[in-house]
Amino acid sequence: MTDDPRDLRTRRRLATHREIHEAALDLFEEQGVRETTVQQIAERAGVSQRTFFRHFETKEQAGLPGHHRLARMVEELEPPAGDPAGTLRHIERATALALAADDPELREHRRVALLFAREPELLVLAAAREKALITRLRERLSAPPADLDPTAALLVAEIAVAVWRTTWERWGERTAAGEEVDPVDLYRECSDRLRALFP
The missing domain is CATH 1.10.357.10 (Tetracycline Repressor, domain 2)
Incomplete structure (x- = not known):
């Protein structure tokens, strides 16, 4: 039985979202929010800046979890x-x-x-x-x-x-x-x- 491609896409999207969030949180802890750039977050997460902006509007948003x-x-x-x-x-x-x-x-x-x-x-x-x-x-x-x-x-x-x-x-x-x-x-x-x- 194969996975529904939509489910696979959803899992990948959620995984990428999580990786960007973790990268932002790690960098904020290491060097502070002001000193952290979107480029650094994207590089740490292994994604492009374009992909970053598909998930988050700002670097600050990327570092905050949902409640x-x-x-x-x-x-x-x-x-x-x-x-x-x-x-x-x-x-x-x-x-x-x-x-x-x-x-x-x-x-x-x-x-x-x-x-x-x-x-x-x-x-x-x-x-x-x-x-x-x-x-x-x-x-x-x-x-x-x-x-x-x-x-x-x-x-x-x-x-x-x-x-x-x-x-x-x-x-x-x-x-x-x-x-x-x-x-x-x-x-x-x-x-x-x-x-x-x-x-």
């Missing part, structure tokens, strides 16, 4: 009905579980968090990607079973993603300062701090 783990959590979420506070706590539990698994994607988030601590201008680009997550989470929270009103759904989605972002920013800062911090513990600390600030 696949958080996106999966959003899609699998089964929040309680009509309770914004309970929904937020439900999201916090689901996010803590998503952070607890140790896999290549989570290790990549750690690498990127350290980059953010050194290269804060990357946070602007990351914020644009988070907007798509917020939009999707708001859609999920506006539909059954949660059925939150549009304002509550947006506020809960914004807060949930802000706690995720704050966790990784603080993890990067503290790790860069020489502290050993578990992302799950830090996420719970950020969630608790939010409730303490706004009881």
Whole structure:
């Protein structure tokens, strides 16, 4: 039985995308974002600049991962009905579980968090990607079973993603300062701090 050529093309495209991303991340860590060029990334990945631009618009975009783990959590979420506070706590539990698994994607988030601590201008680009997550989470929270009103759904989605972002920013800062911090513990600390600030 032979592979469907479309599947083979898809796998090759995804593999090339991943190789370019890894090359960008490696170079950003080695020499910094400003000093890294698209040409260097393309050469490291073994592709042409033309191929690079088929996958990414900028070098910065190439170095940032998608929020696949958080996106999966959003899609699998089964929040309680009509309770914004309970929904937020439900999201916090689901996010803590998503952070607890140790896999290549989570290790990549750690690498990127350290980059953010050194290269804060990357946070602007990351914020644009988070907007798509917020939009999707708001859609999920506006539909059954949660059925939150549009304002509550947006506020809960914004807060949930802000706690995720704050966790990784603080993890990067503290790790860069020489502290050993578990992302799950830090996420719970950020969630608790939010409730303490706004009881």
